[in-house]
Amino acid sequence: MASFTLKSFTGLRQSSPDQTSFVSNVPSSLSLPQRRTSLRVTASRASPNLANRKLRVAVIGGGPAGGAAAETLAQGGIETILIERKMDNCKPCGGAIPLCMVGEFNLPLDIIDRRVTKMKMISPSNIAVDIGRTLKEHEYIGMVRREVLDQYLRERAEKSGATVINGLFLKIDLPENWDTPYVLHYTEYDGKTGATGQKKTMEVDAVIGADGANSRVAKSIGAGDYDYAIAFQERIRIPDDKMTYYEDLAEMYVGDDVSPDFYGWVFPKCDHVAVGTGTVTHKGDIKKFQLATRNRAKDKILGGKIIRVEAHPIPEHPRPRRLSKRVALVGDAAGYVTKCSGEGIYFAAKSGRMCAEAIVEGSQNGKKMIDESDLRKYLEKWDKTYLPTYRVLDVLQKVFYRSNPAREAFVEMCGDEYVQKMTFDSYLYKRVAPGSPLEDLKLAVNTIGSVFRANALRREIEKLNV
Amino acid sequence: MSISMALFSPPISSPHQNSNLIPKISLSLLSTKRLSLVSLTRASSDNGTSTPASATVSATTVEAPKPVAVEEVPVKSPSENGAVGGEETDLTTTTTEIKFQDAKWVNGTWDLKQFEKEGKTDWDSVIVAEAKRRKWLEDNPETTSNDEPVLFDTSIIPWWAWMKRYHLPEAELLNGRAAMVGFFMAYFVDSLTGVGLVDQMGNFFCKTLLFVAVAGVLFIRKNEDLDKLKGLIEETTLYDKQWQAAWKEPESSSSSTVSSKK
Numbered sequence: 001m002a003s004f005t006l007k008s009f010t011g012l013r014q015s016s017p018d019q020t021s022f023v024s025n026v027p028s029s030l031s032l033p034q035r036r037t038s039l040r041v042t043a044s045r046a047s048p049n050l051a052n053r054k055l056r057v058a059v060i061g062g063g064p065a066g067g068a069a070a071e072t073l074a075q076g077g078i079e080t081i082l083i084e085r086k087m088d089n090c091k092p093c094g095g096a097i098p099l100c101m102v103g104e105f106n107l108p109l110d111i112i113d114r115r116v117t118k119m120k121m122i123s124p125s126n127i128a129v130d131i132g133r134t135l136k137e138h139e140y141i142g143m144v145r146r147e148v149l150d151q152y153l154r155e156r157a158e159k160s161g162a163t164v165i166n167g168l169f170l171k172i173d174l175p176e177n178w179d180t181p182y183v184l185h186y187t188e189y190d191g192k193t194g195a196t197g198q199k200k201t202m203e204v205d206a207v208i209g210a211d212g213a214n215s216r217v218a219k220s221i222g223a224g225d226y227d228y229a230i231a232f233q234e235r236i237r238i239p240d241d242k243m244t245y246y247e248d249l250a251e252m253y254v255g256d257d258v259s260p261d262f263y264g265w266v267f268p269k270c271d272h273v274a275v276g277t278g279t280v281t282h283k284g285d286i287k288k289f290q291l292a293t294r295n296r297a298k299d300k301i302l303g304g305k306i307i308r309v310e311a312h313p314i315p316e317h318p319r320p321r322r323l324s325k326r327v328a329l330v331g332d333a334a335g336y337v338t339k340c341s342g343e344g345i346y347f348a349a350k351s352g353r354m355c356a357e358a359i360v361e362g363s364q365n366g367k368k369m370i371d372e373s374d375l376r377k378y379l380e381k382w383d384k385t386y387l388p389t390y391r392v393l394d395v396l397q398k399v400f401y402r403s404n405p406a407r408e409a410f411v412e413m414c415g416d417e418y419v420q421k422m423t424f425d426s427y428l429y430k431r432v433a434p435g436s437p438l439e440d441l442k443l444a445v446n447t448i449g450s451v452f453r454a455n456a457l458r459r460e461i462e463k464l465n466v
Numbered sequence: 467m468s469i470s471m472a473l474f475s476p477p478i479s480s481p482h483q484n485s486n487l488i489p490k491i492s493l494s495l496l497s498t499k500r501l502s503l504v505s506l507t508r509a510s511s512d513n514g515t516s517t518p519a520s521a522t523v524s525a526t527t528v529e530a531p532k533p534v535a536v537e538e539v540p541v542k543s544p545s546e547n548g549a550v551g552g553e554e555t556d557l558t559t560t561t562t563e564i565k566f567q568d569a570k571w572v573n574g575t576w577d578l579k580q581f582e583k584e585g586k587t588d589w590d591s592v593i594v595a596e597a598k599r600r601k602w603l604e605d606n607p608e609t610t611s612n613d614e615p616v617l618f619d620t621s622i623i624p625w626w627a628w629m630k631r632y633h634l635p636e637a638e639l640l641n642g643r644a645a646m647v648g649f650f651m652a653y654f655v656d657s658l659t660g661v662g663l664v665d666q667m668g669n670f671f672c673k674t675l676l677f678v679a680v681a682g683v684l685f686i687r688k689n690e691d692l693d694k695l696k697g698l699i700e701e702t703t704l705y706d707k708q709w710q711a712a713w714k715e716p717e718s719s720s721s722s723t724v725s726s727k728k
Contacts, residue, residue: 125600126608126616224711245612257607298609320711339705379712387709394705404604412620453620456632460597461604 054079054366057359058184058204059162059352060169061211063091063146064345065331067153068105069208069352074160076360081202082157083186085168091146091212092233092310093345094267094274096250099139099428101346105353111148113270115140116250122296123411124255124404131414134421139428141250144345145270153349166190167197172207172220172327179369181205182326206326206370208355210348213313215333224320226335228313229262231342232286233276234294235269238304245300246273253277254407257292261401262342264293266300272307278342280316314342328375330355336382338390340397346430347386354378388432405454412450418443566602570595575618589627596620644683651679 055078059070062084073080096116101107117140118132158164166189173183181203189197209217213228238246246268258264264277275297277289294301315335322334330336331348338347355378360366362374400410413419418439425433435443570580576595581588596618610616652663655672666672686692 122610124607125603126610127618128610128615226708253610255607256604292607295607296609299611299613300609317705317708318712320708322712383709383712390709391705398701404600408600408620415619449621449625452632453623453628456628457593457597457600457620459632460593461601464594464597464601 048369049367050369055206055359055363055368055370056081056181056204057206057208058083058182058202059208059210060184060217061209061215061331061333062087062154062164063150063210063212063331063348064153065333065348065352066208066210067150067157067352068349069210069330069356070157070162070164071153071160072353072356073208073359074157074162076356077365078360078363079366080157080162081204082154082162082164083167083169083184084154084164085166085189087151087154087166088147089150090310091150092231092312093146094231094233094265094276094342095144095146095269095345096267096343097142097144097149097345098343098430099142100430101349102142105153105349107142107149107152111144111152112142113145114143114248114268116143116248116268117141118249120249120251121411121414122251122253123408124257125408126296127408127411129411129415131420131423134417135424139424140248141428143250143267143269149345167200169211169216170199172217174221174325178325178371182207206359206375207328208352208359209327209329209333210331210352211333213315213332215329217327218319218329218333221321221324221327223322223324223329226319227280227316229278229280229316229342230283230286230311231276231278231314232290232311233274233309234290234306235272235274235308235310236301236304236306237272238301242300242302242304243268243271243273251297253293253296254401254411255292255296256404257289258296259289259293261397263401264289264296266293266297273301273304275301278314286311314344322379323372323375325372326370326375328355328378336386338393340393340401341427343427351378351382354382386430389426389430392426392432403458405458406451408457409447409450409454412454413443413447416443416446564606565608566599566606568595568599571599574614574616578622589623590631592623593627593631640683640687644680647679647683648676651675 057073057078057080059066059073059080059082062070062082066082066084070080070082097107097112102109102112117135118130119141120128120130122128154164165186167186168189170185170187172185175182182205184202184204184207186200186202187197188200207217209215209221211217215223218224246266248268250268251266253264253266255264259277259279260282261280262278265275267274267276275290275294277286277293279286279289282289315332315337316339318335319329319333322329330351332344334351336347336351337344355375358374358378358381359370362368362370362377400406400413414423418435422433422435425431570577576592578587578592581592581595583591652666655666655675656662661669661672685695
């Protein structure tokens with residue numbers, strides 16, 4: 001599957017970056033090409049060395065994507081500036097990270113508040129299925145507090161040599177030539193809360209937009225819009241005896257009452273639970289869905305106190321243009337949230353890192369100027385590595401979230417051990433592992449059976465309505 | 467009592483979309499006796515189908531028969547991005563909900579022994595009972611509970627019961643349609659071209675027509691199916707298109723990828 005996707009991308013590329021002979025003509029004498037269907041991309045191996053300075057890159061946004069990108073850039077010898085508007089931002093978030101993120105990003109284990117090893121999927125008719133029997137001893141889903149994780153990654157970036165600025169990004173002045181710098185306009189807060197801050201400008205060679213779902217960088221480069229879901233969440237502190245049930249268990253509720261195209265959840269956090277739901281198509285009814293979610297979990301959160309109410313948009317698919325010249329988008333700003341599960345933290349951090357790696361490589365550790373082709377390498381690598389995952393989750397969402405019978409079938413399927421093993425393998429380690437063909441066949445038969453039964457019951461229900 | 471009935475009948479006869487209001491309204495119910503009345507009115511308004519549920523509801527009560535301390539949950543409107551902090555609001559501390567009750571629903575699953583007819587389990591009635599339960603829950607979503615988990619799994623009903631009830635009647639219908647279409651198409655082609663049935667089968671064009679007829683009967687069963695199929699094809703490719711958008715040259719000629727390098 002991966003090689004298939006690679007073929008479709010190289011078909012669009014005209015030249016391979018390694019063997020170009022345009023050498024001295026790169027900046028000046030490229031005439032405007034006639035209308036071609038392929039992208040004209042030229043190599044930057046021929047870019048001139050930067051005279052007596054390192055490449056300067058600004059990372060806008062200090063979440064997981066920004067922090068990871070800034071760290072990798074700084075470690076690669078590039079002059080990095082990270083701009084974050086709110087250093088203690090408590091981003092409304094499910095807060096679940098897969099196991100591979102702990103290893104890949106060397107996260108200290110005390111960042112993780114809870115290790116979730118059991119999940120319960122609850123169907124519209126309250127059939128509950130326990131998931132997690134197949135997890136091994138050392139496997140878990142980590143629940144983190146975003147303010148803790150983000151702060152840790154920013155600090156690590158700072159220790160590697162990045163400059164962290166508390167400021168609000170305003171806009172970019174796009175350069176006229178291919179090698180003139182970008183001018184960033186931002187308001188620097190200088191650590192003072194409540195003060196209006198100082199307007200400042202900065203010249204940088206490249207920009208990584210990691211400023212989240214409402215990205216201003218994306219607007220500045222005309223990246224286009226995406227469909228987004230609204231995720232609404234209430235943090236509820238429940239009595240201790242009820243909290244023990246959620247010690248290492250997260251719940252997912254599906255049903256038309258809870259959300260027409262997503263799921264409602266109860267995720268345990270450090271000392272409270274987060275009860276929430278989301279939707280793309282019926283954003284106006286989100287409060288109704290939230291009430292329904294609370295109702296479905298009512299017995300288990302009885303006597304709880306709501307301590308915080310929060311909401312945030314979640315992108316549903318990538319923006320049409322994820323980069324433009326020397327500005328690239330990563331994380332939520334690019335729209336790298338999976339369907340079906342709505343997972344974004346790992347992909348944000350990984351894309352930040354991948355983009356930074358592409359910049360480090362293209363500039364040869366900060367010595368050369370980069371251009372768009374280096375950033376396109378990051379897009380290529382990203383799509384090659386993760387597009388299968390995104391596709392599979394999209395198919396799952398399309399098939400299983402469309403109606404109540406489909407959701408019932410989904411919950412039934414989740415009870416199957418093979419499904420659980422495959423799901424957790426692909427979630428925890430981010431690889432679409434090939435299972436055994438016989439089991440896959442059995443799974444296909446079982447899926448068809450479940451869907452058939454659920455739809456048959458739906459027809460029965462309709463007969464009762466008549 | 468009559469006042470309470472008058473109070474409660476409007477919400478119950480409201481269309482199903484408003485079913486989410488019912489839990490909220492029931493939060494302000496004041497006694498369980500009214501609940502049994504309420505469920506009876508619901509049961510009797512079920513059009514004609516006698517529900518086994520109605521017989522047992524009046525006899526049993528829901529979980530917590532203590533008097534309710536009514537605390538409505540004031541839902542604060544949240545800001546778009548970010549949080550409204552600080553406010554502590556209590557969730558109601560007692561439950562007085564209408565719950566699904568049925569004599570044959572025991573311990574979170576259907577008691578198959580109660581469905582026996584002439585010594586064998588009557589699977590059809592199990593299917594109907596489960597459908598009723600799901601319909602009830604769609605209209606009155608219930609809280610899940612750890613003490614009474616729902617354990618029913620539809621796969622305990624054997625495959626042939628499903629086949630007999632759903633697949634076979636539909637298969638008969640579709641085969642009938644295909645046969646009628648086939649007969650008349652064969653007659654029509656024969657009258658137009660003089661080619662008999664056996665010779666028609668040898669012709670490639672006729673074979674294609676046959677394939678189209680069978681596929682049409684299979685996939686287009688209602689008028690709405692045509693639009694649904696078109697939407698489906700578009701739906702399957704949409705996500706891919708959204709991902710590939712980064713690799714396409716933008717339509718507008720103000721493309722920076724082309725005009726930047728002067």
